Amino acid sequence: QSVLTQPPSASGTPGQRVTISCSGSSSNIGSNTVNWYQQFPGKAPTLLIYTNNQRPSGVPDRFSGSKSGSSASLAISGLQSEDEADYYCASWDDSLIGYVFGTGTTVTVL
Amino acid sequence: EVQLVESGGGLVQPGGSLRIACEGSGFTFSSVWMHWVRQVPGKGLVWVSRINPDGTNVIYADSVKGRFTVSRDNAKNRLYLQMNSLRVEDTAIYYCSRDVFGPRQWGQGTLVTVSS
Numbered sequence: 001q002s003v004l005t006q007p008p009s010a011s012g013t014p015g016q017r018v019t020i021s022c023s024g025s026s027s028n029i030g031s032n033t034v035n036w037y038q039q040f041p042g043k044a045p046t047l048l049i050y051t052n053n054q055r056p057s058g059v060p061d062r063f064s065g066s067k068s069g070s071s072a073s074l075a076i077s078g079l080q081s082e083d084e085a086d087y088y089c090a091s092w093d094d095s096l097i098g099y100v101f102g103t104g105t106t107v108t109v110l
Numbered sequence: 111e112v113q114l115v116e117s118g119g120g121l122v123q124p125g126g127s128l129r130i131a132c133e134g135s136g137f138t139f140s141s142v143w144m145h146w147v148r149q150v151p152g153k154g155l156v157w158v159s160r161i162n163p164d165g166t167n168v169i170y171a172d173s174v175k176g177r178f179t180v181s182r183d184n185a186k187n188r189l190y191l192q193m194n195s196l197r198v199e200d201t202a203i204y205y206c207s208r209d210v211f212g213p214r215q216w217g218q219g220t221l222v223t224v225s226s
Contacts, residue, residue, distance in 0.1 A: 002154060035212040037155070044205055044216040045155065051211050088155055090212060098171055099145065099157040099212065 003028060004089050004102035011108040012079045020105045022072040022089030028100055030070035032092040036063075037101075039086045048087070049074060081109045112136040112215045114206050119220030126196050130220050132189040132206030140164075140184035143209035146191050148202035149219070156202075160209070161189070174200075196224045 005023040012018040024030065036049035047056050049065035052072065062077045072091075076083055089102035118130035132144070146158040159180045161168045168180050179192040189206050201224045207213035 033211065037213075039155075044218055045213075046216070047212075047214050050214070054211075056214075090155075090157075092212070096172075097169055099147075099160065101147075101155040101157060104154045 002103045003093060003100045004091065006089060006102040006105045009106045009108065011110055013110045014079055014081065016079045018076045018079055018107060020074045020087055022102050024070045024091060026070055027095035028091040028093040029067065029072055031094055034067050034072040035090045036065055036074045037088045037090065045088065079109055083107060084109050112208060114208060114215060114217035116204060116206055116217045116220035119204065119222045121223045121225060122196055123226050124196060124198055124224055127194045128196065128222060129190055129192045130204055130222065132217055134187045134208065137208065139187040144189050145207040145209055145213045146180060147205045147207055147213060150202045198224050200224050
């Protein structure tokens with residue numbers, strides 16, 4: 001059902017850099033901004049990145065976002081054990097006339 | 111501090127109805143767009159609906175269109191989701207979210223279970 005495609009999993013050792021991709025289309029990422037959300041098990045999602053690459057106050061600068069064409073990426077630099085969580089991209093879709101979320105990526109710290 | 115608190119979830123039979131609510135505080139509720147998003151436990155996030163500040167513009171995901179109705183009472187800082195003709199596949203945690211460049215702050219969610 002999700003129109004934004006993410007890899008189901010990503011992993012890295014502490015201190016490594018991990019990148020999560022989010023593939024969309026011209027009707028969503030291609031023409032609208034992208035947000036990224038972090039979600040821990042049993043908890044509500046929290047905003048990690050908004051408007052492609054902006055961090056809300058309190059979000060460490062280890063997290064960064066980028067967008068190119070109809071795709072977006074979230075990078076986690078200096079991976080830490082507390083970064084183990086699910087990550088979702090999201091964007092408005094002009095064709096569906098609604099908000100769409102990515103399929104989600106589970107990040108594991110080895 | 112922005113707070114959103116959902117309430118009203120529970121067990122309902124297929125074909126039944128349920129209304130859940132979301133109370134906002136710590137911000138000017140009447141000035142913001144609001145979203146409902148749901149999540150089957152263990153699965154991904156699915157957008158349900160968005161409502162504008164004065165409640166005159168509401169859009170829905172196709173999966174709930176014609177069955178769900180979103181409204182708000184700005185005097186009470188409350189957002190509502192009226193769910194009718196509920197189906198087993200509507201079982202999920204329902205979150206409300208305040209819109210600032212998309213869903214920003216989220217409530218803790220309320221679980222709606224549709225089962226006989």
